[in-house]
Amino acid sequence: MTEIKQITLDKYFERDNGMPDRNQFKITTCKFDENQKMEKDQIMIKLEYVSVDPYLRARMNSKKTFVDPFKLHDPINSGCIGKVLKSTSDRFKEGDHVSGYFDWKEIQIVKVSKEILMADPNIAPLSAYLGICGMPGVTAYYGTVLIGKPKKGETLVVNAAAGVVGTTVGQIGKILGLRVVGICGSDEKAKSLINDFHFDSGLNYHSPTYAEDLKKACPNGIDIFYENVGGEVTDDIGQRAQYIVFEKRITMQGFLVFDYSDEDYKDAFQHLSKWLKEGKMIEKHVINNGFDQIIPSFIKIFETSNKNIGKVIIKL
Missing domain, CATH: 3.40.50.720 (NAD(P)-binding Rossmann-like Domain)
Structure with missing residues (x-):
């Protein structure tokens, strides 16, 4: 058994335009069995990068908006990059990097779906899959x-x-x-x-x-x-x-x-990754290190004193 950390939402905003507060979140530790049996088309991943985005605030209100609210006391999820530790899927193998909407949980097992994509560092930096190419x-x-x-x-x-x-x-x-x-x-x-x-x-x-x-x-x-x-x-x-x-x-x-098709996504990704590789675009981001930096990094993007330019990413 391995001891891992996870972040859950402990309570919703009290008003529609509420701002994130540290007391809404809870960091807990739990046991994770890395040798547990996995079902077909699953991957076990270890989080490498976590994206904190303004739209997540809309999911921290009990009222449904353009996205469903998070469930209280369940792990929060957002765009992340993970490294595959084990796989029962034909699409991914051990050592691959994948992008998707994963829980704020250091190690987890997820069902492979079309929304989970390969994050190839030979095409773009891994961080770019949460920014320009994400x-x-x-x-x-x-x-x-x-x-x-x-x-x-x-x-x-x-x-x-x-x-x-x-x-x-x-x-x-x-x-x-x-x-x-x-x-x-x-x-x-x-x-x-x-x-x-x-x-x-x-x-x-x-x-x-x-x-x-x-x-x-x-x-x-x-x-x-x-x-x-x-x-x-x-x-x-x-x-x-x-x-x-x-x-x-x-x-x-x-x-x-989410309104657009898989083909639209492929077209966008091909153009964006090509322009980035050719140097026609740059990515500028702030990378904070450590799982414990996820909550303060998220809260900070809403502060009026925030001087960040570009994307905020947490590297685990």
């Missing part, structure tokens, strides 16, 4: 390419631009020949958008001159607005847009990454 990057690709249908020379504005989705949206836009304007929450992040990710303009929405800065950054108007979070920025752009939505034949479309 759900965030694919989300950025679907919204920018499949919904935005960009044309060279158009202006793309992306909100929450310093996060992994936002930086990926902007980089896709530059590859496709767009003028890219990123909106974020600090001057430091705005500078990074320009210097590191090659946006044409980076704007701090806290700036007293923000509205005027946005006009100057978009002299020919806005063709595509990629919204990540909603709030004041959307209100500012949306209030003006609603008056011309009919005249300009504006399309507004919400989507979830």
Whole structure:
């Protein structure tokens, strides 16, 4: 028997817009039998990387939103990378790295499904399978390419631009020949958008001159607005847009990454991994080490003092 750690959700938010609190979570230890008998099409994995993403907050409320809430006292799960210790599946063998939605549990047995994919370090760094080449990057690709249908020379504005989705949206836009304007929450992040990710303009929405800065950054108007979070920025752009939505034949479309087909996913992954390998895109992330860093890393992404740019990943 091996002693392992796991993280469970102990209680839901008390209000709809609640922020994560340390007391909601519980780290426990339990016994795990690495020699237990496994059923057909199962893999035993050891977690290597854990992704903490803003959308997880929606699953910590008892009310169903676009995703089902987590069950209380069960392990939380998110996008993770694991190493296969044992396998009864024809798809994976011992030593393979796999990506999927796994429990926050150091070692576990999971049923193989189409959602569990090979994470080949020869194609992209393992961390990229949780960022540019994973759900965030694919989300950025679907919204920018499949919904935005960009044309060279158009202006793309992306909100929450310093996060992994936002930086990926902007980089896709530059590859496709767009003028890219990123909106974020600090001057430091705005500078990074320009210097590191090659946006044409980076704007701090806290700036007293923000509205005027946005006009100057978009002299020919806005063709595509990629919204990540909603709030004041959307209100500012949306209030003006609603008056011309009919005249300009504006399309507004919400989507979830799960709306699209396996072929769409393969297409997105092939483009993103190719651009990353060719150096046309970069991934910038914060890697925190250790299982005990999962909870504080998740909580921090919602703090106003958060200075992280890109993806937050925990390496076990």
